[in-house]
Amino acid sequence: MHTVPEPHAEEHLASETELAGKCSQWQDMAEALHAEWTKLRTAGINWWLLAGAVLVTVAISAVADSVITCRPEVMSCTQDTAQLSLSGIWGGQILVAVVAVLAISDEYDTGMIQTTLAAMPRRGTVFAAKALLLIAIVFVAAALGVGGSFVAGRFILPLSGFTAAHGFAALSLGNAPTLRAGVGSVLYLALIALLGLGIATALRNTASAVASVLGLLYLFPLLAKVTGSLTWQRRYEAVGPMPAGLAIQATKGLNVLPIQPWTGLGVLAAWAAGAMLAGWLVLLTRDA
Amino acid sequence: MNSTITSYLSQRRQGSDGFGALLRAEWTKFRTVPAWCMAVILATAGALGFCLFLSSNGANCSGTSPGGRPICNGQAPPSGPGGERVADSYYFVHQPQQGNGSITVQVTSLTNATHGFLPDNVAVSDTTQPWAKAGLIVTTSTKQGAAYGAVMVTANHGVRMQYDYTHDIAGPAVTVSSTSAEWLRLARSGDTLTGYASADGTHWTKIATAVLSGLPQRVQTGMFVASPDSAEPHQAGMVTAASGVFEHASLHGGQGDGEWRGTQVGAGHPRGQTGFFEPGQQPRPGQFSQSGGTFNVTGSGDIGPYLPPDDALGNSLLGMIIALIVVITVVALYITAEYRRGLIRTTFSASPRRGRVLAAKAIVGAVGAFAIGLVAAAIALPLTERLLRSHSYAPPWWLTGAGLTSGTGLRIVLGTGALFAIAAVLTIAIGAIARRSAAAVTAAFVVVVLPIILMFTLPESAAQWVQKYTPAAALGIQSSIPHYQQVACYATKGCFPLSPWAGLGVFALYAAASSGIAFALLRQRDA
Numbered sequence: 001m002h003t004v005p006e007p008h009a010e011e012h013l014a015s016e017t018e019l020a021g022k023c024s025q026w027q028d029m030a031e032a033l034h035a036e037w038t039k040l041r042t043a044g045i046n047w048w049l050l051a052g053a054v055l056v057t058v059a060i061s062a063v064a065d066s067v068i069t070c071r072p073e074v075m076s077c078t079q080d081t082a083q084l085s086l087s088g089i090w091g092g093q094i095l096v097a098v099v100a101v102l103a104i105s106d107e108y109d110t111g112m113i114q115t116t117l118a119a120m121p122r123r124g125t126v127f128a129a130k131a132l133l134l135i136a137i138v139f140v141a142a143a144l145g146v147g148g149s150f151v152a153g154r155f156i157l158p159l160s161g162f163t164a165a166h167g168f169a170a171l172s173l174g175n176a177p178t179l180r181a182g183v184g185s186v187l188y189l190a191l192i193a194l195l196g197l198g199i200a201t202a203l204r205n206t207a208s209a210v211a212s213v214l215g216l217l218y219l220f221p222l223l224a225k226v227t228g229s230l231t232w233q234r235r236y237e238a239v240g241p242m243p244a245g246l247a248i249q250a251t252k253g254l255n256v257l258p259i260q261p262w263t264g265l266g267v268l269a270a271w272a273a274g275a276m277l278a279g280w281l282v283l284l285t286r287d288a
Numbered sequence: 289m290n291s292t293i294t295s296y297l298s299q300r301r302q303g304s305d306g307f308g309a310l311l312r313a314e315w316t317k318f319r320t321v322p323a324w325c326m327a328v329i330l331a332t333a334g335a336l337g338f339c340l341f342l343s344s345n346g347a348n349c350s351g352t353s354p355g356g357r358p359i360c361n362g363q364a365p366p367s368g369p370g371g372e373r374v375a376d377s378y379y380f381v382h383q384p385q386q387g388n389g390s391i392t393v394q395v396t397s398l399t400n401a402t403h404g405f406l407p408d409n410v411a412v413s414d415t416t417q418p419w420a421k422a423g424l425i426v427t428t429s430t431k432q433g434a435a436y437g438a439v440m441v442t443a444n445h446g447v448r449m450q451y452d453y454t455h456d457i458a459g460p461a462v463t464v465s466s467t468s469a470e471w472l473r474l475a476r477s478g479d480t481l482t483g484y485a486s487a488d489g490t491h492w493t494k495i496a497t498a499v500l501s502g503l504p505q506r507v508q509t510g511m512f513v514a515s516p517d518s519a520e521p522h523q524a525g526m527v528t529a530a531s532g533v534f535e536h537a538s539l540h541g542g543q544g545d546g547e548w549r550g551t552q553v554g555a556g557h558p559r560g561q562t563g564f565f566e567p568g569q570q571p572r573p574g575q576f577s578q579s580g581g582t583f584n585v586t587g588s589g590d591i592g593p594y595l596p597p598d599d600a601l602g603n604s605l606l607g608m609i610i611a612l613i614v615v616i617t618v619v620a621l622y623i624t625a626e627y628r629r630g631l632i633r634t635t636f637s638a639s640p641r642r643g644r645v646l647a648a649k650a651i652v653g654a655v656g657a658f659a660i661g662l663v664a665a666a667i668a669l670p671l672t673e674r675l676l677r678s679h680s681y682a683p684p685w686w687l688t689g690a691g692l693t694s695g696t697g698l699r700i701v702l703g704t705g706a707l708f709a710i711a712a713v714l715t716i717a718i719g720a721i722a723r724r725s726a727a728a729v730t731a732a733f734v735v736v737v738l739p740i741i742l743m744f745t746l747p748e749s750a751a752q753w754v755q756k757y758t759p760a761a762a763l764g765i766q767s768s769i770p771h772y773q774q775v776a777c778y779a780t781k782g783c784f785p786l787s788p789w790a791g792l793g794v795f796a797l798y799a800a801a802s803s804g805i806a807f808a809l810l811r812q813r814d815a
Contacts, residue, residue: 067750094730094733094734095730098726098730101726102726105726106726109628206725206729207617207620207621207725207726207728208617210617210725210726210729210730210733211613211617211729211733214613214730214733214737215613215737218737218738218741219609221744221745222606222609222741222745223345225745226598226603226606226744227342232345
C-alpha cells in the first residue's frame with residue numbers, strides 16, 4: 001500500500017489515519033516542490049549561473065582539446081581522450097556549486113527562510129524539495145555541458161592529432177567506457193550540487209559556504225601534488241571529493257588508478273551524503 | 289500653542305572628514321564583527337597546523353646512507369668538494385695525466401642521442417637539451433663528487449668553463465654544427481686550471497681560471513658528454529642523452545699512458561623518473577667509439593649543483609592557503625555586507641567622496657591581512673624547518689639557513705605578509721565591483737587561489753604560463769630552493785620563471801587594475 005494515492009481516491013482513504021498522514025505528506029511535498037520551483041524560477045540569477053556553468057564547461061573542454069596535442073614523432077601519445085574532452089567539468093563545477101549554495105543561503109541572507117519555514121513547518125520536506133529541484137536543474141545543465149564537451153571533442157580532437165592513424169578512435173557514446181565517463185560526469189555535477197546544498201544549509205551563510213565548498217574541492221588535488229610521498233598522493237586522490245569523483249572520467253589505464261571509477265563516484269556520494277546530513281540536522285535543530 | 293523649539297546642534301567638531309577619521313570608522317566596522325575576528329584567528333591557527341601537517345606528511349627522507357647522508361626518494365645525492373650535494377653523472381673518455389700539461393680538442397657536433405640510449409617503448413625527448421654538454425674535464429677521480437674543472441660547448445648556452453659543481457663562467461656564445469666547429473683547451477699548472485676556446489685552433493680566447501686547491505699530481509684528463517633531464521615544457525623531467533663528436537684530441541706535457549678508456553661516472557642516471565620507466569627499465573650506460581683521432585661519445589646526466597626533486601619548505605608553507613582563503617572570504621564580506629544591509633548608503637552619505645572610502649577599506653583590509661600573513665609565516669617558518677629537519681630533510685632541499693633572520697627567511701615572511709595584503713586589496717576591489725558576497729567570494733577564489741592550484745596540477749607548459757601571468761606568480765615569494773643559471777629548472781620542481789619580488793609585482797598589477805575598475809564603477813553607479 002505504499003503507492004501514491006490518486007487525488008480522487010483521497011476521500012475513500014481519508015478514514016485510514018496512517019494513509020491520510022502519508023497522503024498529506026505527499027501533498028506537502030508537492031506544495032513544497034511547487035513553492036521552491038517558483039522561487040527558483042523567478043530568482044533570475046540561477047539561470048545565468050547555470051548557463052555560465054554550461055558555457056564554462058564546454059569552453060574549457062574545447063580549449064583543452066586544442067592545446068593538448070598528439071605528435072607521435074615527438075612523444076608517444078598516451079592521453080585519455082574521453083577524459084580530456086571532459087576537462088571543462090574542472091571549471092564548470094565552480095558555478096554549479098555556487099548555484100547549489102545560493103539555493104538555500106540566499107534565503108538566509110535575505111531572511112526569506114523564516115517565511116518559507118512559517119509556510120512549510122515540515123523542514124525536512126522543504127529541504128527534500130530543494131534538493132530534488134536542484135538535482136533536476138543541475139542534471140539538465142550538466143547534460144548540456146557534457147554533451148557540448150563531447151561534440152567539441154569530436155570535432156577538435158582529430159585536429160589536435162588524435163586521429164585513427166595515431167590509434168585514437170573518434171569519441172562515441174557507443175563506446176561503453178566513454179558513455180560511463182559522460183553519464184558519470186553528469187552524476188558528478190549533481191553530487192557536487194548536493195555537497196554545496198548540504199554545506200550551505202549547515203553554515204547558513206553564502207560567503208563561508210562558497211569558500212568552504214571550493215576549498216574542500218580544490219584542496220585535495222593540491223595536497224596530492226605537494227606531498228613528497230607517492231603513497232600519500234594516491235590516498236589523497238582516493239578520498240578527496242573532487243579527485244575521487246573525477247575518476248569516473250577515466251577510460252584508460254584503469255589498473256593504475258588510485259581509485260576505480262564507480263568507487264570514486266561513491267566516495268563523492270559519501271561526501272555529499274555527509275554534507276546533506278549535516279545540513280538536515282542543522283535545519284531541524286536550529287532556529288531559522 | 290506655544291512651544292519652544294530648541295534647534296539641535298551637534299557637539300561634534302566641525303570640519304573636514306579627515307582621512308584618519310575615515311580609516312578609524314572603517315577599522316571599527318571591521319573589528320566589531322566578532323565572527324570575522326574569530327574566523328581570522330581560527331584561520332591563522334588552521335594555516336599553522338596545515339603547514340606543520342604538510343611538512344611531515346609524506347616526508348620520506350627518513351633513511352640514511354652508509355655515509356650518513358639522508359636518503360630522499362631512495363637516492364642519496366653525492367657530496368661535492370665543499371660538502372654540498374651535487375649531481376655528478378656523465379660519460380668520460382679519459383687517461384691519467386701526471387703533473388702540468390694541457391689537453392686540446394675540436395668539438396664538431398653535439399646532438400640528441402636519446403633514441404638507442406633508453407630501452408624500447410620508453411617515451412623519449414628528441415630535442416637536444418639546452419644544457420647538453422660536450423667538452424674537456426680534469427678531475428681528481430672518476431668517483432662521484434670529485435673536484436674538477438671543465439671547459440665545454442653546450443647546445444644553447446655557448447662555451448662555458450665550469451668547476452667544482454657550482455661555478456659557471458660563460459665563454460664565446462657559439463653553437464657547434466657541421467659548418468662551425470669549436471676548439472677547446474684545458475691547461476693545468478699546479479693547482480690552477482685555465483680554459484680556452486678558439487674557432488680555428490690558432491687564435492685562443494681565455495675563458496677563466498679555476499683554482500682547485502690540493503689538486504693531486506695524478507689526475508684524470510679527457511672528454512666528457514652529459515645531457516640533463518629534459519626541461520622542455522611538455523616533457524619535463526624525462527631522461528635524455530646526447531652525442532658529441534671530438535676530433536684532433538691531443539695531450540701536451542704531463543705523462544699520460546696513451547690509452548683512452550671509457551667510464552660511466554655515476555649510475556646510468558641519477559634518478560630514473562618513475563613515470564617514464566617500467567620496473568627493470570633503466571637507461572643504458574654511455575658509450576664511445578674511436579676511429580683515428582675522432583671520438584664519438586654518448587652520455588647522459590649532468591655535472592653541477594644538485595637540485596632537489598621538489599621545494600620541501602616552500603611546499604610546506606602552502607599551508608598558508610587556508611588562511612588566504614579565509615582572509616579573502618572575510619575581506620569580501622567586509623565590503624559586500626555593506627551593500628546587502630544598505631549600510632553603504634549611510635557610509636557614502638557620511639563620506640561622499642567614494643574613492644576615499646574604497647581606499648580606507650583597502651588600507652584596513654591590507655594592513656590586517658599583512659599582519660595575519662606576517663605572523664602566520666613568522667611562526668610557521670621556523671617550526672616547519674625544524675619538523676623537516678627531524679625528518680632528515682636539510683639543505684639543499686631548501687636554501688641553506690632559511691632561518692627567520694636570514695635573507696631568504698625575511699623574504700619569505702615579509703613576502704607572505706605582502707602577498708596577503710595584495711590579496712586583500714584585490715578582494716576589496718572585486719567586492720566593490722560584484723557587490724554580492726557569492727559573486728565576490730567566487731571571483732576572488734578563482735582569481736587568487738585557483739591559479740595556485742592550477743600551477744601544481746597543469747602540465748609544465750601551462751604551469752609556466754600560470755606562473756608568469758596570473759596571481760600565482762606571487763607564490764614565488766615563498767620559494768626556498770636555490771636557483772643556478774647553469775641548471776634548467778621547471779615549474780613542477782617549484783621553480784618560478786620570475787624573481788620572487790617580480791612575481792609579487794604581477795599580483796600587485798592585478799590588484800591595481802581591479803582597484804581602478806572598482807573606483808570608476810563606484811563613482812558611476814548608484815549605491
